[in-house]
Amino acid sequence: xxxxxxxxxxxxxxxxxxxxxxxxxxxxxxxxxxxxxxxxxxxxxxxxxxxxxxxxxxxxxxxxxxxxxxxxxxxxxxxxxxxxxxxxxxxxxxxxxxxxxxxxxxxxxxxxxxxxxxxxxxxxxxxxxxxxxxxxxxxxxxxxxxxxxxxxxxxxxxxxxxxxxxxxxxxxxxxxxxxxxxxxxxxxxxxxxxxxxxxxxxxxxxxxxxxxxxxxxxxxxxxxxxxxxxxxxxxxxxxxxxxxxxxxxxxxxxxxxxxxxxxxxxxxxxxxxxxxxxxxxxxxxxxxxxxxxxxxxxxxxxxxxxxxxxxxxxxxxxxxxxxxxxxxxxxxxxxxxxxxxxxxxxxxxxxxxxxxxxxxxxxxxxxxxxxxxxxxxxxxxxxxxxxxxxxxxxxxxxxxxxxxxxxx
Numbered sequence: 001x002x003x004x005x006x007x008x009x010x011x012x013x014x015x016x017x018x019x020x021x022x023x024x025x026x027x028x029x030x031x032x033x034x035x036x037x038x039x040x041x042x043x044x045x046x047x048x049x050x051x052x053x054x055x056x057x058x059x060x061x062x063x064x065x066x067x068x069x070x071x072x073x074x075x076x077x078x079x080x081x082x083x084x085x086x087x088x089x090x091x092x093x094x095x096x097x098x099x100x101x102x103x104x105x106x107x108x109x110x111x112x113x114x115x116x117x118x119x120x121x122x123x124x125x126x127x128x129x130x131x132x133x134x135x136x137x138x139x140x141x142x143x144x145x146x147x148x149x150x151x152x153x154x155x156x157x158x159x160x161x162x163x164x165x166x167x168x169x170x171x172x173x174x175x176x177x178x179x180x181x182x183x184x185x186x187x188x189x190x191x192x193x194x195x196x197x198x199x200x201x202x203x204x205x206x207x208x209x210x211x212x213x214x215x216x217x218x219x220x221x222x223x224x225x226x227x228x229x230x231x232x233x234x235x236x237x238x239x240x241x242x243x244x245x246x247x248x249x250x251x252x253x254x255x256x257x258x259x260x261x262x263x264x265x266x267x268x269x270x271x272x273x274x275x276x277x278x279x280x281x282x283x284x285x286x287x288x289x290x291x292x293x294x295x296x297x298x299x300x301x302x303x304x305x306x307x308x309x310x311x312x313x314x315x316x317x318x319x320x321x322x323x324x325x326x327x328x329x330x331x332x333x334x335x336x337x338x339x340x341x342x343x344x345x346x347x348x349x350x351x352x353x354x355x356x357x358x359x360x361x362x363x364x365x366x367x368x369x370x371x372x373x374x375x376x377x378x379x380x381x382x383x384x385x386x387x388x389x390x391x392x393x394x395x396x397x398x399x400x401x402x403x404x405x406x407x408x
Contacts, residue, residue: 108233110143
């Protein structure tokens with residue numbers, strides 16, 4: 001039995017990088033056919049965007065902006081060039097955000113994630129993600145069928161009927177949230193129903209802490225995690241190495257400072273930004289609002305693509321101080337004005353009955369002059385006064401957080 005879905009997964013990393021960026025200019029040309037991209041990327045020569053540094057010069061599109069953009073220019077905000085009828089399915093997600101499903105085998109690129117989790121052609125899979133309006137159920141359904149599995153389109157809930165399906169069809173695989181997997185196993189045990197055919201699972205959509213991983217494993221289910229979105233499909237997935245998640249093929253992932261488009265140093269926590277090389281519906285530097293960090297080296301499983309630690313929280317740290325919004329990009333601007341600094345963190349607390357901001361800044365050369373200059377920059381950028389605390393280089397946590405709201 002082969003250990004990998006295809007040869008793409010084990011390419012030499014430099015070859016993968018060259019192939020991805022050789023395709024990017026054509027994808028950009030197709031993106032420019034959509035009016036919103038034509039406006040956002042005005043003046044960009046697609047032929048010149050053939051490296052990570054060139055890609056990093058393009059504007060970031062924040063997922064948090066999509067509901068307003070879609071409402072202003074329905075249904076897709078002007079980011080899709082093709083007619084609605086050229087797609088296979090049309091979905092909506094909370095926001096609302098509207099998503100089309102391309103017409104092709106494995107449109108959400110999830111088959112290789114299922115393969116890495118031990119699913120194989122001929123397996124029967126119980127898919128408990130929702131099939132109602134949102135793409136979740138269809139992402140895993142299409143991915144399993146592309147792999148050659150038979151899918152039970154169960155959706156969530158109704159455990160009694162799920163037991164009937166499981167006992168009749170004897171699925172070996174489960175796809176759904178980790179929470180519902182536990183509900184299913186607990187309910188089956190209480191009711192004396194046989195769900196022992198389920199031996200492997202690909203879970204997503206909720207936290208999967210080690211305590212729950214251990215519990216599920218002890219009950220005979222080998223479960224793997226995947227990270228995906230309704231816009232991009234499968235972004236990254238766990239492998240038998242159990243060392244972080246491997247980024248999916250046909251995607252270019254960057255990790256940037258929250259609120260900016262600037263790549264972080266290797267290993268630092270930052271916001272996930274993804275460029276999808278789907279010619280029918282490309283995404284160019286879509287910032288997901290999720291935090292992660294890259295892991296060094298290749299996975300012991302033999303897959304050679306970039307690895308990430310997994311989901312590490314949300315990047316949107318905007319808060320309101322004294323009635324005014326303070327945003328991560330403002331803290332990044334302060335960093336640009338003082339390039340000799342390390343990490344910055346704005347801590348918001350209460351002092352008496354007033355909000356208090358304290359900017360903590362890593363530096364190797366503390367002094368009253370620098371402290372005063374930073375206080376002036378803080379006021380100029382945020383229009384609010386605050387304290388400045390100079391701290392030793394490397395002393396602030398590497399967790400991607402630039403605004404810490406500690407008000408209770």
